[in-house]
Amino acid sequence: MSTEQHVTAHAGFAYGVIGADLHVFGDGTPVYLLHNWRPAPAADPDWLRELPSRMLNARFEVVPFTGREAELAELRAWRDEGPRLAVRWTHAPGGQGKTRLAARFAEETQGTGWRVITAVHGPGSVQPPPGSEDVTVDGHAGVLLVVDYADRWPLTHLTWLLRNAVLHRPGVRTRVLLLARTADAWPAVRSAFRNIEAATSSRLLAELPDTARMYGAARAAFAERYGLPPAPGPPPPPYGLTLALHMAALVDVDATASGRRPPTDLAGLTVYLLDREHLHWATLHARGGPHATPPPAMNRAVFAAALTGTLDRPTASAVVAGLGTGHSPGRVLDDHAYCYPAAEPGRGTVLEPLYPDRLAEDFLALTLPGHDADYPAMAWAPEITARLLGPHAGRAVTFLAAAAQRWPHVGPRHLYPRLAYAPRLALAAGSAALSALAALDDIPLALLAAIEDEFPAGGHVELNAGMAALTRRVVAELLARDGSPRARAAGYYHLSTRLLNAGLDDEALNAARRSVDAARELDDVPELAASLGRLGDCLTHNGRPSEALRATEEAAALLQPLTEAAPARHEPQYAGLLSDLARRLAAVGRHREALVASESATARWRRLAAADPSHTQGLAAALQALGGHLNNHRRWDEGLAATRESTSLRLALAEGNMAAHEPHLVSGLVTLAASLAALGEQEMSLKAARQAVESLRALARVDPVAYEPGLAAALMDLGVSLNEAGLHAEGLDTTAESVAVRRRLHRTNPDAHARDLANVLSNLSHLLLEAGRPNEALAAAGEGVQLLDPLHTDTPEIHRADLAKCVSLQAVCLVATGRHKAGLVMAVRAVRLYEAAWQAAPERHGFDLARVLRHLGLLLADSGHDAEALGVWENALALAYGHLIPPAYASFTAELRGDLDAIRARTR
Structure with a gap:
């Protein structure tokens, strides 16, 4: 079957893909571009020798793949085994051989019949050429997507990429290989991948163990390009970095060919290669002709390209116009493109930087004044750096930080002063740049602190990983200077917040524990209460609710007497703790106490907001929580009133900043939908639930760590509402989606999500039963029981009601699949579990117990045990009359009385 697509641009540009999605910004520029992987282009040896650094560019694969056989075999196994979709994050310092390994793997994979695609980050000024890229997967054994520099992509852009339809063809084996310098961004990225149910793994590329073989292979390959015999060279230098070995081999061969003595250290190798760049510029200039830009002008252009990276021609023209070359920007760009042609001809880009990246970083360092290497620094370089650092912060800060790791003058003389003057540049540079800055040994603490002062108070999905890395460094530096209990308590408290935002739950918990330990050494109750409250947050994120409660109870008990004595000083902190305590x-499962705590918190926030409107947000949050607690006690009218008041307050707050308050409004919609459903307001409830799910989907796409749990809960509630509205198929699909989200969360953190997964499985089981699919319903209920049984054994007071619900559904499913006796056994177990739950909280579980008693009675009656059924139903009816029944289930009592009348008539 042939596929044809016509792409036309009118007064702009156009780009198309066949067999995949295209994500674009509002102005039409692509978020990323997809290309079919292509093998290394054949390069003319004479052209390569003109600039030896060209032979170090992995794109040309001058050196055959050598020395990573074990890692390649591991990638083959990852490709061929495991689930349909898998993602791997491969990281190592620049020059370690990630790109070469990926290229070899891509070539092999394409040879086995797979479609191999590369993704290039596309925002900003670089625009694609008109045309289409056919990435259809029909007839291919699988799909491999390779993403280089993945740690430099904004998280939301990676998330969009991973939602692309090309990765989600049913039955098509799919692998995504992400390449990065560090693993700092991986926890957040891995959380984003839960959206696509992918198996995830990461791999650090270690230094090469067999450097002699690598060096020998590189030297032989370079000698071939120079037309030299493959004579044995000197022993390999003591470098473990792949690029460093290649540089040493290249310089040795080039020096041999020209009769020079090669340098013996890494700095000397870099200088040698850069000297060859200068020689090439001088040679072109001396020849005259069309590409004769003088070397000083070319030097400035190459320096600018290292800071900006490739640009579209109009933007690049503006950059070159500001370099002070004395020549027209068009001529300089043309001559620069002759020396450094675009990696992808046809895209219309110019200012291709030096490759590999490490050479560009070293070129920046050596061109900037302050080093003692035998290489000419340029007086104009600091001014150009200052001019380009702002508009091109994403690349410039990252490359200068990488250069500063090896060249001690770059940071103190050039990068740090610029960032001290404008610390927000570090945030504009992105998460990877923040991580790179945090890793610098000589960066001043004052500068790190100034950058941190610019961090948003809450989390930021694109920056969380970098902010966590930088805060980790700041706290370590501060505590090395001042290890007092107060400094440790405050430092670890602050660090735990950033770590939680970055999805590093285990590390956050460790930091919170350290904060509490330090705070206990102080005679400062508010400080200890704050640390205990944060410990409760971290324990909750790690699935340890009982420990979280103990920490929060201790915090509230410590702060209560201080609040009563000095409410003006301590009331806000105490009110917040009471909300957490609820x-x-x-x-x-201590819902009565939770309601008392929630009512107290709301009353306190109401007083605070009346005195100071800045506390309105606290009141709105407390009212929403109170609505949920009132619903748990079947006080639906009051719950609805509290939720509506909360929504009204939040809408007023959102008038000034909707983006900041949208998550809170969405959360309120979930509670509002539950209240309306319980009051029988089905249409309004369904509308609110749909709106909540739609908003949470959008939020979870941006920040899955923060919003996926809420999305799963909202989907579960919407599934129930849809089913009750008669939309059974949609309700079932929505509940199945909730199960899928919960499964992803459970795989990442089983302790935190086992209970929630079991609860939504019980809902799925119920809907499957109603859809006439009892075997699938039985499997879902059985899985829920398996998840909850060990939890119930450890803490029965928390999990007995959830387990009772799953067991009762398991009983119904067993009967529906013809296993009547087993169903009767499970029904008895469900009654016993609900009896225990009812004794602990009669107002909450009376109706549940009545419901399972009715089912047990039906099973007994069907088995001919009419007298026993009669007794069970009489108990159920007494419970039904003695407890509040949701209006939506008002028919239950009448149906139960009908059962009783029938059995009494039969036993007379």
Whole structure:
């Protein structure tokens, strides 16, 4: 079957793909570009020798793949085994051989019949050429997507990429290989991948163990390009870095060919190669002709390209116009492109930088004044750096930080002063740049602190990983200078917040524990209460609700007497702790106490907001939580009133900043939908639930760590509402989606999500039963029971009601699949579990117990045990009359009375 697509541009540009999605910004520029992987282009040896650095560019694969056989075999196994979709993050310092390994793997994979695609980050000024790229997967054994520099992509852009349809063809084996310098961004990226149900793994590329073989292979390959015999060269230098070995081999061969003595150290190798760049510029200039830009002008252009990276021609013209070359920007760009042609001809880009990246970083360092290497620094370089650092911060800061790791003058003389003057540049540079800055040994603490002062108070999905890395460094530096209990308590408290935002839950918990330990050494109750409250947050994120409750209870008990004595000083902190305490109490099934704590918190926030409108947000949050707790106690009218008041307050707050308040409004919609459903307002409830899910989907795409749990809960509630509205198929699909989200969360953190997964599985089981699919329903209920049984054994007071629900559904499913006796056994177990839950919280579980008693009675009656069924139903009816029944289930009592009348008539 042939595929044809016509792409036309009118007064702009156009780009198309066949067999995949195209994600673009509002102005039409692509977020990323997809290309079919192509093998290394054949390069003229004479052209390569003109600039020896060209032979170091992995794109030309001058050196055959050598020395990574074990890692290549591991990639083959990853490709061929495991689930349909898998993602791997491969990281190592620049020059370690990631790109070469990926290229060899891509070539092999394409040879086995797979479609191999590369993704290039596309925002900003670089525009694609008109045309289409055919990435259809029909007839291919699988799909491999390779993403280089993945740590430099904004998280949201990676998330969009991974939603691309080309990765989600049913039955098509798919692998995504991400290449990066560090693993700092991986936890957040891995969380984003939960959206696509991918198996995830990471791999650090270690230094090469067999450097002699690598060096020998590189030297032989370079000698071939120079037309030299493959004579044995000197022993390999003591470098473990692949690029360093290649540089040493290249310089040795080039020096041999020209009769020079090669340098013996890494700095000397770099200088040698850069000297060859200068020689090439001088040679072109001396020849005259069309590409005769003088070397000083070319030097400035190459320096600028190292800072900016490739640009479209109009932007590049503006950059070159500001370099002070004395020549027209058009001529300089043309001559620069002759020396350094675009990696992808036809895209219309210019200012291709030096490759490999490490050489560009070293070129920046050596051109900037302050070093003692035998290489001419340029007086104009600091001014150009200052001019380009702002508009091109993403690349410039990252490359200068990498250069500063090897060249001690770059940071103190050039990068740090610029960032001290404008610390927000570090944030504009992105998460990878923040991580690179945090790794610099000589960066001043004052500068790190100034950058950190620019961090947003809460999390930022694109920056969380870098902010966590930089805060980790700041706290370590501060505590090395001042290890007092107060400094440790404050430092670890702050660090735990950033780590939580970055999805580093285990590390955050460790930091929170350290904060508490330090705070206990102080005679400062508010400080200890704050640290205990944060410990409760971290324990909750790690699936330890009982421990989280104990920490929060201790915090509230410590702060209560101080609040009563000095409410003006301590009331906000105490009110916040009471709100947290209510959530923690509800999480362990202590709902009566949770309601008391929530009512107290709301009253305190109401007083605070009346005195100071800045506390309105606290009041809105407390009212929403109170609505949920009132619903748990079947006080639906009051719950609805609290939720509506909360929504009204938040809408007023959102008038000034909707983006900041949207998550809170969405959370309120979830509670509002539950209240309306319980009051029988089905249409309004369904509308609110749909709106909540739609908004949470958008939020979870941006920040899955923060919003996926809420999305899963909202999907579960919407599934129930849809089913009750008669939209059974949609309700079932929505509940299945909730199960899929919960499964992803559970795989990442089983302790935190086992209970929630079991609960939505029980809902799925119920809907599958109603859809006439009892075997699938039984499997879902059975899985829920398996998840909850060990939890119930450890903490029965928390999990008995959830387990009872799953067991009761398992009983119904067993009967529906013809296993009547087994169903009767499970029904008895469900009654016993609900009886225990009812004794602990009769107002909450009376209706549940009545419901399972009715089912047990039906099973007994069907088995001919009418007298026993009669007794069970009488107990159920007494419970039904003695407890609040949701209006939506008002028919239950009438149906139960009908059952009783029938059995009584039969037993007379």
